[in-house]
Structures are given as structure tokens and as C-alpha cells.
Amino acid sequence: xxxxxxxxxxxxxxxLDTRAGAASSYxxxxxxxxxxxxxxxYLGWHEGDVLRAAIPIYRYRMWSWPDPSYDPRxxxxxxxxxxCSPKDSLMVxxxxxxxxxxxxxxxxxxxxxxxxxxxxxxxxxxxDDLCLVSPYMYVDAVEALAAAAESRIVWTP
Numbered sequence: 001x002x003x004x005x006x007x008x009x010x011x012x013x014x015x016l017d018t019r020a021g022a023a024s025s026y027x028x029x030x031x032x033x034x035x036x037x038x039x040x041x042y043l044g045w046h047e048g049d050v051l052r053a054a055i056p057i058y059r060y061r062m063w064s065w066p067d068p069s070y071d072p073r074x075x076x077x078x079x080x081x082x083x084c085s086p087k088d089s090l091m092v093x094x095x096x097x098x099x100x101x102x103x104x105x106x107x108x109x110x111x112x113x114x115x116x117x118x119x120x121x122x123x124x125x126x127x128d129d130l131c132l133v134s135p136y137m138y139v140d141a142v143e144a145l146a147a148a149a150e151s152r153i154v155w156t157p
Contacts, residue, residue, distance in 0.1 A: 001041055001042070001043055001044075001120075001124070002041065002042050002044055003033075003040060003041055003042075004033065004040075004042075005026060005029050005030050005033065005040075005042060005054070005056075006030070007042070007044065008026070008042070008044060008051055008054045009051060010026040010027075012050070012051040013026045013051060013054050013103065014026050016051065016053070016054060016101075016103040016104060016105055017101040017102050017103050017104070018101075019099075019101065019138055020094070020097070020099035020100060020101040020138075021099065023094070023097035023098075023099040023100075023101075024093075024094060024097070024099060024100060024101030024103070025101075028097075029056055032056075032058070032095065032096065035096075036061070037060060037061055037062055037066070038058045038059065038060060038061065038095055039058065039059040039061065040056065040057075040058055041056075041057045041058075041059075041124070042054050042055065042056055042057065043055045043057060043117060043120050043121055045108070045117065050105075051105075052104070052105045052108045052113075053103060053104040053105065053108060053117060054103045055092060055093065055102075055103055055104065055117065055121065056092075056093060056094065056095075056103070057090055057091070057092055057121060057124060058090065058091040058094075058095035059089075059090055059091075060086040060087075060089065060091065060095070061086075062086055063085075063086065063087070064086065065086055066096065069098065070091075070095075070133075070135055072084045072089070072131070072133060075156045076156055077154055077156055078154065084131035084133060088129075088130055088131055089130060089131045089132075089133045090121075090124060090125055090130050090131070090132055090133065091133050091134075091135060092121060092132055092133065092134045093134050093135070093136075093137060093141075094135060094136060095135075097136075098135075098136050099136060100134070100135055100136040100137055100138075102137060102138065102141035102144075104117070109140075109144045110148075111144075111147045111148040112148075113148075114144055114145060114147075114148030115148045115149070117148075118145070118148055118149060134153075142155055
């Protein structure tokens with residue numbers, strides 16, 4: 001875990017996922033770090049000098065969501081799952097734009113590798129009993145994460 005994207009090589013980071021474009025680029029996420037509304041962290045995975053994953057994780061410091069579309073209560077989730085307030089949530093992958101990158105090398109998107117990454121992310125929630133929220137994930141990322149979590153993640157369109 002690190003608190004600054006500068007701990008990663010920019011070229012390697014941007015090569016991990018290009019679909020979200022500028023919204024999920026190294027430069028944009030570096031700007032997010034300066035936004036006082038958010039606390040930024042990154043789960044990194046290196047194999048030697050090669051960056052295999054750098055997953056942004058954000059905690060919102062405000063009392064209400066920055067946009068109603070980020071509020072899990074508006075997502076038609078079952079039961080208490082959708083009751084995550086900003087103070088009770090960690091945003092995984094993105095936090096402001098409605099396009100979220102999934103910064104994991106394509107060869108590392110196996111259920112076993114992703115499961116290990118999910119376990120590390122979940123450790124961030126354990127002491128404070130937080131919800132993990134992954135807004136606006138692309139279909140291939142949803143499918144890969146669902147397989148890794150053995151369908152324990154609740155998704156909604």
C-alpha cells in the first residue's frame with residue numbers, strides 16, 4: 001500500500017488499463033491526490049521492475065456523495081448492501097469520473113491473482129467495517145472480479 005501514485009512508473013501505470021482514457025490516467029489520479037475531499041491510497045504489485053497492478057483506493061472525507069450517481073442507495077442493491085454512506089465506504093478504482101480504470105496487467109487477471117488483490121483491499125476495510133464500492137467498472141473487470149470473488153460481489157447496472 002502506498003499513498004502516492006508517484007511511487008509507480010507513469011508509463012507502466014498508464015499501460016495497465018487504457019479504456020477509461022484520461023479519466024483514469026496517472027496524471028488525472030495525481031490531480032485527485034491534491035483534492036482535499038479524498039484520501040488516496042494505491043495497492044501496488046510489482047514483480048521485479050514490472051508493475052503488475054496499481055489499484056487506486058479512495059476514502060471520501062465529506063458527509064454526502066459528490067454526485068447522486070455515486071450513492072449506493074440509488075443503485076437498486078438488495079437489503080443493507082446499498083446503505084453505504086461516504087464515511088463507511090472505500091471507493092476502489094475511481095472516485096470522481098464515471099469511467100473507472102482497472103489497473104491490473106491483463107495476464108494478472110486470473111481468479112487466483114485477483115483474489116489475492118481483493119484480500120489485500122479488504123484488509124483496508126476490516127478495522128473500520130467499511131463497504132468496498134467499485135463504481136463504473138467495465139464489463140471485463142466485473143467478470144474477472146466476480147470470478148475471483150466466486151460471485152460474492154453484488155453488481156448492478
